[in-house]
Amino acid sequence: MSKVRILAIDDDQFFRKLYEGIMLSEGFFIKTVDNGKEGKDLLKKEAFDIVMVDMVMPDWDGIRTIEEIRKISPKQNIIMVTNSTDLETAVEAMKSGASEYILKPINSDQLLDTIRRLINRDQILLEHSKLVEESVENFEILSTYKKCLDILSINDYDKLIDALVEAMSDETGAQKGLFWYMENSGKGEWKVLGKVSVTDMKNARLPVNYALWKNSVNDGAPFLWPSDGMGSLFVPVLNGENNSVVIQLYCKRGKRRFNERDIKTTAILSQSSETALKNAEKIRALEDSSIIDDNLRIYTFALFSHYIKKQFNIAARYRRPFSIVYLNIHNIKELTSSFGTDAVKEGIGRLVGRIMNVIRGSDIMSMKGEGEFFILLSETDYFGSIMAIKRIEDGIIGSKFISDGETSMLINLLITSVSYLKDGSNIDSLLTTAVQRTEALNESLFHRLDLPEKGLWESIEAIMSLDNESLSRENELSRARGIASVGGYPDFSNDFYADLCELFVDDVLSRPYLRGALFIGVDTVSPGTKLCKKIAAVNNLATRVFVIGKKGKGEWNIPNITPVYMKEKESPLNMIFFLNEETGYVFLGKKGKGKKVQSFHTSDLYLVEKLISRLRDHYLLQWI
Structure with a gap:
């Protein structure tokens, strides 16, 4: 096997030196450049097995660099490197063509494992390519290879489920297929996912001799059940610690039996399917855990800031209004001291749920700190923000309290808004004004005269x-x-x-x-x-x-x-x-x-x- 060739693109000299040390110690060949354009020019002259691209760089950022590389080398293996606080951008990069991603600070073992995994995948694809050239069934294998590439291009988990069943059914002549899925491998229950008719779902059953069938699944290779080929062809795709996936194919066209060719074809497809599923799971996990707060099901402030930047660009270019509503639980410390963290979380969760029910689907709500929330109102001017606050206040009537079942305390929720240009022309000035306005709000005559509950x-x-x-x-x-x-x-x-x-x-x-x-x-x-x-x-x-x-x-x-x-x-x-x-x-x-x-x-x-x-x-x- 020839020496692995690595190209690292990073504007930070420290990381370029770090990559050189890691790669040379493993016997890999490495070149480093400090910008995406130079990296693209080098790829036109030399071939590299893997390109590492930093996410944040001047001129061409990581996503732009990946897009430019894909123009000249669509199949190039690319590892995107990003900060742990920039996970939303990581999702975008994976969707735009990155093969893998790793987080800074760099863990050398994780980086080398990622490189070896990509190299091994290339070897498999290379072997498949040779098989295509040598096989007398050239057309059919080319079709299989194309389906592998199609599968690898899908990042949406739900779409991928149906695509895998369809691809394997097409290649084997199966008229029906089921996507069997089990969470917590070995501990959960198998269930069918994807588009399935009511009849097929009703008739979906695993073999009676489950233990023997499970042993075959654990072997990892496609197998016939029963072995005469008149029943089903089962294709294990995932069998990890977290999830297991098996695709069941049955009812082969013309009442024919599944054969050795079907087993070999699905074995090839299963390898690409495994990679595609892992990538899709990774993206879905990023979107679920890194972008949205698990407890309250709202966006994190990091992503909220990203959306505000986009909104500023739209507002500046097209002169479109937007506003930000700021909500502050003024007595959060007193509530936590009196009722404890769990009761406060439950009460705030109920409050946030009410708010989410009254704001528009296009509005973005996020949590910044303890008891601090922001809502981005696109296409909304100052007066629209006042109306939004009124809807929120009406929507949370009856839910502004924390209780432990015996005693309760009101949540002192202060709500203000700021609007683009009226209250600031950049992110910092808008957010600062929002916080200052909330502090002034609590001192307003409206509160000093105890007017909130009066008509x-x-x-x-x-x-x-x-x-x-x-x-x-x-x-x-x-x-x-x-x-x-x-x-x-x-x-x-x-x-x-x-x-x-x-x-x-x-x-x-x-x-x-x-x-x-x-x-x-x-x-x-x-x-x-x-x-x-x-x-x-x-x-x-x-x-x-x-x-x-x-x-x-x-x-x-x-x-x-x-x-x-x-x-x-x-x-x-x-x-x-x-x-x-x-x-x-x-x-x-x-x-x-x-x-x-x-x-x-x-x-x-x-x-x-x-x-x-x-x-x-x-x-x-x-x-x-």
Whole structure:
């Protein structure tokens, strides 16, 4: 056997020297280059048994390098080398043509075992190739060899199951075939997988003399059962520690017997089938355990970051919006201390399950740390993210608690969102803003006044019940914690409120392209007011305008204003709720003596968002 030739492509000199030491100590020939292009050029001039490609390199990364090598050498053995934190990319590389993969840090024994396995496979394929050239049954063997290559090209486990049965049935003339599978080899039960008719599934049975049949399976070679060939041809494919696979072929066309040629053909196919199944199992295991969190069935943060990078590319190229929802269990340590890890995991799992039921199938949810979750909302702007948070909050009602059967504690779940460009133009700034916003959220007046469980009018009543001393104290707290200030003016007049309403309307009309929502409280909703006529004169407003009050006279005929009629027992209130992609503001005023009003105002964004959300629910509005 000639000396094994290895080409290693890695931009890191340390690993190039490491590979040289390992290969030379085994008597292998090795050349190293520091980039994919140079490696491709070298492959045009020289032949190598195996090419090792590092996943992360400048210019051509590992996947690009593999694709370029496949263009000039489709059958080249390629070992992809990747970091243990980059397993999602490893899956992509396996699908794009890598023969095997190994993880850094390099284990020399594992690397050499991988190389020997590929060399042995090449020897088998070489022997098959010689057999093709020498056999008088040239056409049939060529067909078998092609099926081997077809099998090796399939990485999807479910598709591979049916492909193996079909390939062996075609080559032997079997009209029926079953894929027998057993987990935990020797300990589990055999079951049939793949596309099988109801009748065949009902009639699927292993031989009565199971022990003798199992001995034949353990021998690893195809065998006839019974031995006269009129029964079934069994082809062992896998017989490892984890799983066992046997393909059963029966009902040969023309009521003929299976023969020695069928045994030899399926023996060839079984070798390729074993390699293909192991590769497919490896990819499936990577996708199941490395990409998705086993406990909560959501994506890991490493893959989430990968998706965000893709989303940034799409957003930058096509100007498409996206948002990120950040969820933080603020009292996770207290919950764990009180109930223990298992109870907390169960409660969080229930909570996450509820969330997964209400978000879209295209949304990506991940867990970063203890009690920290992110949801990527593609094609979603700032206002869409607010609606998503509302759906989440509605969906988790009744599940925000941890219990041990005797006592329970509420989960203090804080939810905020950030949107591309509005809150940041890169990943770090967006995620940092999300975390900072959650910290501010917990200090918001919305929580300090205990409003989360209150409806619209209960919340307004709680706010308006604050006296001047309380307002001053809340303002000092807000400023000290870096939150938007709050304030009140006991001597505002009704005329001032009218001027304030006109000021906000003018701002909306001066920038008709800016998306937003403006809610204005009036005594009587009528299309004939000065304010309504002013808004009606402008077309194509991106900001939705709502006028809220008792129903007045006149037929409503202003398309860019939505009238909202108060319920019978509700009293008109001077109020302005304003929200757009730049700012948020709330003004509340109630009449005092004479023309005076008592008032409250704030630009606390979280309080603004929540009050608008409650107003929307109370009056069943489609506000954006």
